[in-house]
Amino acid sequence: MFTNLACIFRGLMAIIVLAAITVPDRGWAQTAISQAAKTQAAGHEGQFDRSIRPLLKAKCGRCHNATARKGGLDLTSLDGLRRGGESGEPAVDQSLDESLLWIMVDGGDMPPEDSEPLTQAERVLLEKWIASGSAQRELEHVVVTQHDVLPHLYARCVVCHGKRRREADLDLRTVESIRAGGKSGPAVVPGQPADSLLLKRLHAKEMPPPRELIKAGVRPLDASEIETITEWIAQGARKFDIEPDVPTGEPDPLVSEEDRQFWSFQPPVKPPVPQTAQSADLNEIDQFLLRKLKAEQLSFSPLADRRTLIRRVAYDLTGLPPDWRDVKRFRDSQDADWYARMVNHYLDSPRYGEHWGRHWLDLSGYADSEGKRSADPVRQHAWRYRDYVIRAFNSDRPFDRFLVEQIAGDELFDFENAETITPEMMDSLVATGYLRMAPDGTGSDIVDTVEERFEVVADEIEILGSSVMGLTLRCAQCHSHKYDPIPQRDYYRLVAVFQGAYDVYDWLKPTSVAGQSKQSNPTRRYLARVTPAARREWELQREKIEHQVAAVEQRLDDRRKSLRDAFITAQLASLPQELHADLRAMLAAPVEQRTDIQTYLAEKFEKRLTITDAELAKRHPELKQLQKTTQAEVKRLRAEIPPEPLIRALWDRGDPSPTWVFRRGQFTTPGQLVGPGVPSVLTDGRTPFQPQSIRGDSTGRRLAFARWLTNPNHPLTARVLVNRVWYHHFGRGIVESLANFGRTGTPPTHPELLDWLAVSFVEEGWSLKWLHREILMSRAYRQSSQLTDELAHRDPDNRLLSRMRLYRLNAESVRDSLLAVAGKLDLRPFGPPDPVVVRADGLVTSQPGTDGWRRTVYVQQRRKEIPTILETFDLPQMMPNCVRRPNSTVAPQALLLLNNGLVRELSLSMAQRIQREVAADREEQVRSIFAIALSRHPDETELAWAVESLTELTEKWREQESDAAGDVDQDQAIAPETRALANLCHVILNSAEFLFVD
């Protein structure tokens, strides 16, 4: 360490001259100039300036200059060489073998093929400069700016010496405040590292205080970080005038016009609809599809039958089997428009939002728990966001509005100063739950450092990128995207967009992990800004329950009172009759209000006439029992009081910390200072990003981002969305890589159709229900799913949509359908989720209410405990979200449906339902089972088989019953007929037809 310092001191004389000057500087572009100034001041011009810089500028400078900085690398300054690029390794280091620049040049990797290579002479020159040690000597003298130092101070110190806390009056966030110092004096003495208090404390390892590290969420500085600070102080602890790198009116040097030509980065243009075939039965979608089919001498498959269509549409829109009455109604309808009416029927169903909202909840990574930690703490109020999504789908909220609310709902209104919170405001705040869904372990102090916080931010950006933008943004977290034109700094500009709300240096903790946090404050991510109505409703509920509590307690009091009276009467019996009235009056009077006579009476008789509650209970077991049940009842009632209504929201807290690029994605290797912006390739590259705030000190950055994202001309937003809706209806996307519209994604099978849908969708006011109708009314959607040899051969992957898909129900639909046909589905919507329990044998299951089980979307969604039935049928863990459900067919599914107790129980419920609804006639029962579960009647063979089985099964159960005669057990109370019918229901619930939709 000290040899190093000695080196630095040697060069000090020259630097001190500059120390007092604030060097005007636009980005790092100017550091090379100041370097030149410095070396000149030292009286010599280095070899770098004489020969190396001109060489590198000529051969590498087109991409790796101070402004373009491809790969984060500037090779035209010593400073740039020392810092290196996104890898965080210096371009030139101690030896040739360690110098990335030389490795790339020597290996022929750089300059790239289309550029002029280095001449032999140039290679020798470069080699010598590095190998001889000249490079090292020159590199020792590069300038250290405050932005080499501040990121480390932010990560390690400002939690206690910054905005919210200012221990010892010290603020380490700016050069000025560092110089000003705190109680003990200035933190630094420019040019005098050895005398600087900051370094003394660091060297002594007193700071950050070893015993406070975990609580503060920081770790000690690395030796290299202390070295950088030392150099900065040695050079005078100067402040350079460095502005954040943000998009400007100048063309973006890293993203070319050519890059922007890729199809998905161009705004969609509505193509003309081809007139492929004339038929009233075909809509625009069909015309596009038919063109491709015809080119392959194919056409649509025949229309599916009505029963198939009804089942298809019902499942597709609501995730539930159609009610048999609806099946009959639509099947037998004489109306020519029966199909359109059916589609509308299911689109209008409240079940639609539950099913389609769930698709969106997958994308947002909805969970009722924080994840990451084994404790997986529950997120108390997350469900409001779930309800918001379901309501938004049901009311067909324009999708642009839906996105803006979710991304920047807190910036739409000045909710902090609003006199009343309107439902609209509350909705907007609840909507921001979208950006609060990532798994987050930082509720535990031990994993609450910049590193883990940044994981949360990165997950939110991943959620946003994969759900809405169709870009694999995460790649650019560590280095510029290898395939798409997304430089690393674009990623960090997005980080800056969120910095007002997600500041890794000024963190709001999520739900604390019990016993793992000293800063437990469970409401930190909650806002109490709910509507007066919501608050009143809660208060009413609370009061109602408190009334019930009072009533229950009154019952106990009354009983106690009458027993006590009886006791007193009994005791009085042994005392003279004439005293009775006076004694009773004495007992009734409060001690301090008693007359002298009463006090006298009390002294003499009170003890004999009083009895404690405990003693009373001892004497009267029934009272003891009543006390017990009352306590239990009060506890049960109070548990029903819902928690105070809070909103689990994301909001801009103003005055965000600076944003630095993290080279290699690590906060320990900070790079350039950046400001907010959007990926340049999705813009014209010359439009500044200009946030405007409408609320206090909020930055307005996310609102500007959301407005940009929902601009009608945005190249990706509408395309990504319509593609996703298409995928859910047809089982494959027009772009199969649903979350990747970049170069490594799959190209669209029908690019014009995609654009027609995207543009029309926006024109129709971003209406999802319009989109559903358009798709569902198409001939393509109404075709049969029959696979013929020809189709299997000519259109094996169904890329051309020559048929409909056949698919297995997803996890929710499996569970909800089982409940629905058994008559055990409780359709009560919304509100706190139903709890999930883990049985002793490891089975995870939700808890039923009094009216059965609610739909799966209302079951608590924890990350660690997914109900077994759902997990078995591929319900994913949200890590951080799910852009596509896996769809497996594995033996545990069979084992579950065959052996699981709940499935058996539901079969029995279904049997009892059948017995209630139809006569005891076996044929009728079989028909009814088929109708309820499969939306059709059995054919003759099926009917014969089923009736035969039912007869045999009943017979077997009768035998069993007589074998077991004498055993008294509740199970035996179930009649053999019912058991046999339950077996038949169980078979149908296990059948392929129940699980697969044509």
Place this chain on the structure above:
Amino acid sequence: MQSSRRSFIGSVSHGLQGAALATLFGQDLYGPDRLQAADGHTSRPAQAYDLRPKPTHFPPRAKAVIQLMMQGGPSQVDLFDPKPELDRNHGKSVLKEIAKDLSSPDAAGGLMRSPFQFAQHGQSGIWVSELLPHLSQHVDDIAVVRSMFNTHQNHEPACYKIQSGKTMPGLPALGAWVSYGLGSENANLPAYVVLTSTEGRLPTNHVQNWQSGYLPPLYQGTPMRSRGTPILNLKPEDEQPSEIERMSRDLLARLDRVHRQKRPGRLELDARIASYELAARMQLSASQALDLQNETQATLSGYGIGEKVTDEFGRQCLLARRLVESGVRFVQVHPVGQQWDNHSNIGSSLPSICRKTDKPVAGLLADLKQRGLMDDVLVVWGGEFGRLPIAQAKPGSDPKKAGRDHGPAGFTVWFAGAGIKPGTVYGATDEIGWRAVENRVSVADWHATILHLLGLHNEELFFETHGFKERLTGVEKVRIVSEICS
């Protein structure tokens, strides 16, 4: 009912459903894509992943792995890594140096000597403390690595790292990679089995210890328990007479056949029918593999089965042997809870977990050796990290009740069995046993070495997702620890 149920269970052998057997037929059911559609139609399979045996990248040394996962962090300086310096400097404060590794800084004490005696054992003279008397007799069969390190000082991230190479959830576990790379040698059992405790308490990180991440779910670990029902839903919760089961399944098979016949060329429906058949076969195979009734008393006692303290973990270890014998590729064994997490009272809490596991582990090694399975099976033992050489105790508390905090910077793991050079000690920590300093072995090195012994190259074992080749060892530079390989 009780009596009739008992008599019913007695009527079928070992709880096996006659009805399940009835549907068996001898088809190869590794995975759906192997199937030709029953009606002769073919179309491209939806996915091409299965559990059939796969060729290795080079000749393997081991065919199967038993991972003894000692969650919590076994204390290296009290078990395998004696440090005389700790005796000499007992009580000395090193707080400032060690601060960054501390989970509970307010309870950090000075250096703490081991309360346990060490001795050299076997031909190899490997040092082991008095806490592991049974393992001490097998030191000539194991290779001890004293220079492992992890990158996080807390359980969850460190366990994720050990299982999947990164400190975050959501990525495929080592066992998933192995079953993806090698497939299974038994069509009726999962390739990757996890043995958890019978209490139903799952280890830290729960099912994420054996998840398949971005690999197809086919490769995720199947948890089994060493007592009671080994696999969820393997048997009906309410058993019904076998005749009734048979009739029901017969009707189901007929209805499904009709459904299938009306939908030619649909492989997904064949796959589904196959999954019902495999389910039936699993009921048979799993019941057999997990049935300890045919083991000799000598074997059972070798594992400590029947003794109160060792019974549970003994059963898990014996099951692990039975499973690898049956062709399971990767068995991950978790003793209950985090008993190696000896934050306090290490003088009694560490001996306690050692007593529970020492004999079963030694019994496993002896049993594998006696059956010649040491040539095929690799056994790996270790936690997610070790422990710090300093005392952990709240200020003012009884120093005798001190424990040790998590120590990720250096800890001990060991290997045994196929491909391992027995009786080896590799790597070293510093003089106080805090940091690995000599021949450091990263988690990625450890992964790569295990893959290497299985005949898999860590670079060549990848999975393409979103256009990227993902690997267990990520982009880290790794080194096979060839010094411990034979």
